[in-house]
Amino acid sequence: MKSLFSPRNAALALAIAAAFGLTACQAPAKKAEAPTAAAAATPAASAVKQRELGFGLYEMAYVPGANALYVASADAFKDVSGGVIYRLNPATLETTGKGYTDLKNFGMTMNEDGSLLYVTNTLDGGISKIDPVKGKVLARTLFSERNEKGFPFGAREVFLHNDQLYIGGVGDPGVIWVVDAQTMKLKTRIKNAGKWVTGIIYSPVTDRIYAANGGGEILVINPRSHKIEKRLTPGDGKAYLLLNMAEDPATGRLFVTDNSKAKTTLVFDERSGKVIKRIDGDALGIKFNAKRNEIYISQRESQKVLQLDATTYAVKNSWSFEGHPNSLLVTPDGQTLYVTIKQGFNKDHSSKGPDSVARIQLN
Numbered sequence: 001m002k003s004l005f006s007p008r009n010a011a012l013a014l015a016i017a018a019a020f021g022l023t024a025c026q027a028p029a030k031k032a033e034a035p036t037a038a039a040a041a042t043p044a045a046s047a048v049k050q051r052e053l054g055f056g057l058y059e060m061a062y063v064p065g066a067n068a069l070y071v072a073s074a075d076a077f078k079d080v081s082g083g084v085i086y087r088l089n090p091a092t093l094e095t096t097g098k099g100y101t102d103l104k105n106f107g108m109t110m111n112e113d114g115s116l117l118y119v120t121n122t123l124d125g126g127i128s129k130i131d132p133v134k135g136k137v138l139a140r141t142l143f144s145e146r147n148e149k150g151f152p153f154g155a156r157e158v159f160l161h162n163d164q165l166y167i168g169g170v171g172d173p174g175v176i177w178v179v180d181a182q183t184m185k186l187k188t189r190i191k192n193a194g195k196w197v198t199g200i201i202y203s204p205v206t207d208r209i210y211a212a213n214g215g216g217e218i219l220v221i222n223p224r225s226h227k228i229e230k231r232l233t234p235g236d237g238k239a240y241l242l243l244n245m246a247e248d249p250a251t252g253r254l255f256v257t258d259n260s261k262a263k264t265t266l267v268f269d270e271r272s273g274k275v276i277k278r279i280d281g282d283a284l285g286i287k288f289n290a291k292r293n294e295i296y297i298s299q300r301e302s303q304k305v306l307q308l309d310a311t312t313y314a315v316k317n318s319w320s321f322e323g324h325p326n327s328l329l330v331t332p333d334g335q336t337l338y339v340t341i342k343q344g345f346n347k348d349h350s351s352k353g354p355d356s357v358a359r360i361q362l363n
Contacts (some may be wrong), residue, residue: 010104043243048319050092050341054088057340057355058106058187060329062090063114063132069093070132071327072119074104078350085117085135093357099135103128107157109165111181118158118165118181125152127167127177129184139184139255143177157244159200159209160309161223166209168197168292176200176211176219185230190226193219199244205252205270211318212256215242218268231284232273234266240243242266246295248310255295265297267313274301279313281306298325298339305339305360323356335362 056074063070073084082325083104087097107120110132117130126142145153154170160181169175174197176190196214201224203210209221216239220230234240243260247270248255259282267277286299288310295308305325307317323341330337337360343352 004334021171034352038150047244047363048358049093050321050356050358052354052356053088053093053095054084054354055080055351056083056104057326057342057357059108059115059327060340060357061108061114062329062331063110063333066114066132066134068096068114069357070110070117071305071340072105072107072108074106074122076351077104078348081276083203085119085130085132087132087135090331090338090359093359097133098131098133099130101130101135107155109158109160111310112158116181118160120155120158120167122156123152123153125169126178127155127158127165127184129181129238139176141179141184141186142169143169143186145171145175147171156198157200159202160324161202161209163221164199166211168200168211169193170196170214171196174213176221188226189220190221190228193228194231196241198242199256201245201247203247203249203254203270205247205249208253210245210247212242214241216242216261218242218256219256230273232268233327234275236275238262240266243284244286246286246287248290250290253285255288256349257286257297259284259300271324277313279308285325285339287328287330287337289330289334289337293357294362296328296330297336299323299326300326300342305337307362319358321356321358327359336360337362 016072026263055076058072061070069088069090071086075083083101085099103121105119106122110117117132119128128140129138147174159166163181165179167177172194172195178187194213195217196216199212204313211219218232239261243257245256252270263282265279265283269276282299282301284298284300286298293310295310305319326342327340339358341356
């Protein structure tokens with residue numbers, strides 16, 4: 001099948017790799033390392049199930065009531081159009097369903113009962129509402145913004161809050177689109193959001209939306225007026241490309257990763273807006289687990305996933321992989337961690353092989 005993206009494939013693949021932190025890095029894969037001394041001290045290192053699934057795996061959603069783990073896939077970038085939504089058995093990782101989509105899928109979230117998935121179509125600058133059972137696209141919104149080369153702004157992360165979808169637009173300056181989750185109509189644009197809007201979350205501590213960007217800012221947004229009220233920065237004059245975020249509501253700490261410029265995880269005090277801790281090392285995906293008071297960080301370049309004590313920031317355990325850990329998901333009971341594991345690129349921007357999903361039973 002001739003690719004719908006052939007004329008712009010190389011440029012877009014590079015743009016995604018640079019700006020999104022979602023595609024596989026170009027470092028060659030290596031054999032899985034033996035657990036470190038810290039990892040060997042716990043039985044968690046042996047509680048890993050991994051399955052090779054398909055090309056272009058990105059974010060995940062877990063629906064306990066449906067006993068389903070959904071995985072967004074862009075499929076292959078070379079000579080393949082469209083993508084896939086996989087449904088997996090969350091215990092065995094076996095495929096229990098597939099939905100083929102006409103556009104490629106990257107970021108993903110779901111509504112409260114898991115009956116709807118919302119998926120970003122990054123290369124086409126859009127967001128789709130999908131019935132996960134039937135694998136059917138129910139509605140879609142494509143945004144009009146274009147960069148200087150005429151390509152759509154990449155729709156990276158999507159976050160659902162109070163029946164509104166917040167979608168980060170990767171442009172310069174970036175934008176945040178606010179879409180009604182029921183009608184899928186564009187409600188407003190939050191403009192001047194800095195270079196490349198990346199991660200987006202909601203904080204119950206401050207009742208504000210936080211959005212990270214490639215210019216090293218955390219935008220503090222009022223979810224009612226949709227106004228940017230503050231711009232938090234690390235405050236040290238250094239360059240940052242901030243990516244993904246997690247929050248500990250009990251302590252008001254905001255965790256923010258930088259996988260490229262600073263290669264660190266910043267810990268902000270939300271009340272003061274100041275950085276109170278830096279965790280050195282490449283850092284891509286991040287999740288906070290209140291049930292276990294732990295932080296999980298995917299290290300793409302180091303090819304590891306770290307398990308940290310959320311109070312002391314000490315590494316309790318680590319898991320090494322042949323591929324490059326990417327997106328993370330923690331189950332609501334806090335006892336299981338899922339990871340998508342990417343492969344590197346060949347010179348023609350095709351993948352070196354299929355991506356995988358790993359299930360880690362936390363101990």
